Amino acid sequence: MVSKKVTVVNAMGFHMRPAMSFAGAMAKYPCDVTICVNGIKTDGKSLMNIIAACIKCGMEIEISCNGEREEEALNEAVTMIANGFGE
Amino acid sequence: MYHGIGASKGYGIGRVTIYRDADLRYTPRSDCDAQTEKMRLNDALKLFFERNERLSERVRETAGESAAEIILGHMMMMKDPYMCSEIEKRIDAGQCAEAAVEAVCDLFIAMFSAVDDEMTKQRATDVRDIKSEMLALLLGVHTVDLSDLPKDTVLVAKELTPSMTACIDRKNVVGFITEVGSKTSHAAILARAMEIPAVLSVENATEKFKNNQLVIVDGIHGEILTDPEKGTVAAYVRLRMDFEKERAALEKFMGLETLTKDGEKVQLFANIGTPEDASQVIAYDGEGVGLFRTEFLFMDRSTMPDENEQFEAYKKALLIMKNKTVIIRTLDIGGDKEIPYLGLKKEENPFLGFRAVRYCLKNSEMYKTQLRALLRASAYGDLQIMIPLVTGVDEVRQVKTLIREIQAELDEKVIAYNKDLKIGVMIETPSAAILADVLAKEADFFSIGTNDLTGYTMAVDRGNADVAYLYSAFSPAVLRMIRHIISEGKKAGIPVGMCGEAAADPLLIPLLISFGLDEYSVNPTSLLATRREISRWSKQEADKIAESVMALETEKQIVSELSRYIHL
Numbered sequence: 001m002v003s004k005k006v007t008v009v010n011a012m013g014f015h016m017r018p019a020m021s022f023a024g025a026m027a028k029y030p031c032d033v034t035i036c037v038n039g040i041k042t043d044g045k046s047l048m049n050i051i052a053a054c055i056k057c058g059m060e061i062e063i064s065c066n067g068e069r070e071e072e073a074l075n076e077a078v079t080m081i082a083n084g085f086g087e
Numbered sequence: 088m089y090h091g092i093g094a095s096k097g098y099g100i101g102r103v104t105i106y107r108d109a110d111l112r113y114t115p116r117s118d119c120d121a122q123t124e125k126m127r128l129n130d131a132l133k134l135f136f137e138r139n140e141r142l143s144e145r146v147r148e149t150a151g152e153s154a155a156e157i158i159l160g161h162m163m164m165m166k167d168p169y170m171c172s173e174i175e176k177r178i179d180a181g182q183c184a185e186a187a188v189e190a191v192c193d194l195f196i197a198m199f200s201a202v203d204d205e206m207t208k209q210r211a212t213d214v215r216d217i218k219s220e221m222l223a224l225l226l227g228v229h230t231v232d233l234s235d236l237p238k239d240t241v242l243v244a245k246e247l248t249p250s251m252t253a254c255i256d257r258k259n260v261v262g263f264i265t266e267v268g269s270k271t272s273h274a275a276i277l278a279r280a281m282e283i284p285a286v287l288s289v290e291n292a293t294e295k296f297k298n299n300q301l302v303i304v305d306g307i308h309g310e311i312l313t314d315p316e317k318g319t320v321a322a323y324v325r326l327r328m329d330f331e332k333e334r335a336a337l338e339k340f341m342g343l344e345t346l347t348k349d350g351e352k353v354q355l356f357a358n359i360g361t362p363e364d365a366s367q368v369i370a371y372d373g374e375g376v377g378l379f380r381t382e383f384l385f386m387d388r389s390t391m392p393d394e395n396e397q398f399e400a401y402k403k404a405l406l407i408m409k410n411k412t413v414i415i416r417t418l419d420i421g422g423d424k425e426i427p428y429l430g431l432k433k434e435e436n437p438f439l440g441f442r443a444v445r446y447c448l449k450n451s452e453m454y455k456t457q458l459r460a461l462l463r464a465s466a467y468g469d470l471q472i473m474i475p476l477v478t479g480v481d482e483v484r485q486v487k488t489l490i491r492e493i494q495a496e497l498d499e500k501v502i503a504y505n506k507d508l509k510i511g512v513m514i515e516t517p518s519a520a521i522l523a524d525v526l527a528k529e530a531d532f533f534s535i536g537t538n539d540l541t542g543y544t545m546a547v548d549r550g551n552a553d554v555a556y557l558y559s560a561f562s563p564a565v566l567r568m569i570r571h572i573i574s575e576g577k578k579a580g581i582p583v584g585m586c587g588e589a590a591a592d593p594l595l596i597p598l599l600i601s602f603g604l605d606e607y608s609v610n611p612t613s614l615l616a617t618r619r620e621i622s623r624w625s626k627q628e629a630d631k632i633a634e635s636v637m638a639l640e641t642e643k644q645i646v647s648e649l650s651r652y653i654h655l
Binding site: 005009010011012013015016017020022023024026045046048049052054056057058078 | 108156159160163168169170195198199202204207208280399402403406407555589
């Protein structure tokens with residue numbers, strides 16, 4: 001398993017559009033993707049769970065990937081968040 | 088007349104069609120054959136995706152990408168692996184497909200509604216929308232065909248869901264009225280994208296109005312007129328024509344620089360009261376924030392906001408504005424703005440009393456908390472600090488001393504901040520105006536606050552009807568002060584802005600161009616109109632007007648002379 005902490009930088013946080021693109025991007029990978037927010041784990045491939053996690057700008061979250069192509073998945077996840085989903 | 092929230096501007100005149108939800112009642116069963124139910128579910132899902140695929144394409148054409156994303160979001164929610172597995176689990180346990188879909192949707196609706204966050208709460212609306220659509224498909228219930236409405240329809244519904252909005256033929260619908268919804272709900276966003284006037288949150292709307300009733304939807308004031316007389320209709324037809332002409336004319340100024348007729352560039356900023364307002368500045372193409380009032384953070388609560396809460400709010404505005412300038416005014420309480428927990432005494436003359444920077448310098452620990460939050464936030468964009476109600480250079484020096492103390496603390500703790508932070512002075516007292524040359528030595532910029540400057544210069548309380556006639560930024564004394572402030576700022580080489588209502592006044596703009604104002608800060612909704620006004624005048628024309636106007640002796644003469652030029 002690989003994991004990395006990253007801070008959410010886009011002003012609106014994981015609102016609908018970023019949550020969609022995140023879950024969509026992660027669905028490509030066979031490995032499990034978990035987002036840990038304030039100690040609570042959320043399935044990073046589930047749009048519904050990401051929305052329920054209510055991830056806001058400025059929060060530090062930890063992404064963990066476990067399984068096939070985990071490095072690749074983590075890399076893409078962290079890049080997306082650090083770039084503020086291009087917003 | 089009925090009232091609601093005006094969520095999409097414009098005037099719609101037409102006849103009511105009431106949209107009632109389809110009857111989605113069914114008898115839940117828990118002894119079903121899982122195989123059969125899964126097949127029913129898959130058939131419904133197939134239809135759901137086909138329908139939404141078509142809808143999203145259509146919406147993209149009619150209402151744009153962001154509206155289409157709402158539909159794509161629905162599709163993605165329905166593809167969600169967790170959501171699907173939960174539905175299947177329930178079907179495996181014997182539930183019918185309807186009950187399984189409903190139970191899982193309700194779970195998410197409850198989950199999203201429970202979160203204390205407006206944006207997450209709104210997702211509950213999406214899930215409700217999906218639920219009804221899936222149930223209708225499973226039950227084979229046909230919903231009203233919104234794509235085939237008669238011409239000039241005003242659609243009245245409990246709630247305007249994205250899937251409904253998506254079906255609507257823009258050419259035939261002239262207005263929306265709903266029972267629920269706010270300025271930021273999907274319905275509002277979609278209505279604005281389609282430029283259809285909308286009044287939301289009208290209680291019992293589906294009961295109040297009758298099918299085919301003639302109504303006028305006033306999306307600007309949030310009002311609905313029922314059964315209007317001929318004369319009223321004619322008046323609103325004219326209003327609608329003017330509104331549409333104006334909208335089209337202003338849209339041409341989106342994405343342009345703010346230039347005078349002879350091509351001189353000035354900055355066009357906006358005034359905001361909360362970090363969220365910054366999105367509006369972006370939507371109306373503002374080039375920065377010229378005044379961010381921080382009082383909202385302190386009002387309507389029982390204790391002082393701490394440093395972190397303030398920091399988050401300032402940072403949020405900066406991030407929304409990307410790297411554009413954001414001028415934040417430090418706390419301006421007192422006068423007419425009361426904050427109970429600060430324990431301010433009642434005063435005989437609150438406007439001449441213990442307020443704004445006077446209060447802050449006496450309560451320096453509280454002030455330092457705000458300044459520290461501002462400094463920390465300055466690492467996230469082009470934040471500039473503005474000091475309100477300055478009367479002399481001592482106040483500016485004292486604030487700068489506090490800022491230097493905080494900088495030293497932050498350096499020690501290796502906390503990031505912008506080392507070239509600009510600190511400006513709001514010029515809103517006659518004393519500051521007259522001493523502009525002195526203040527310019529300490530200030531990085533000036534911003535003229537015309538509201539208070541007018542009040543203090545004319546010694547008038549504009550709330551007092553007996554003397555309010557004296558309150559005018561066109562008083563020769565106020566105009567001379569404005570000219571003096573700008574000219575002293577220019578001599579010292581610092582930029583001068585204006586953040587009062589006057590900066591958007593078409594009558595004043597030629598004078599401001601002539602005086603050489605560098606930055607105009609107006610309400611977000613006035614941005615494009617101000618850009619247009621500025622583009623009307625060349626420096627030479629403005630100088631000619633200023634020369635004749637500044638020689639006049641009374642406010643009346645000045646206003647009538649300016650009106651003459653404006654209406655040439």
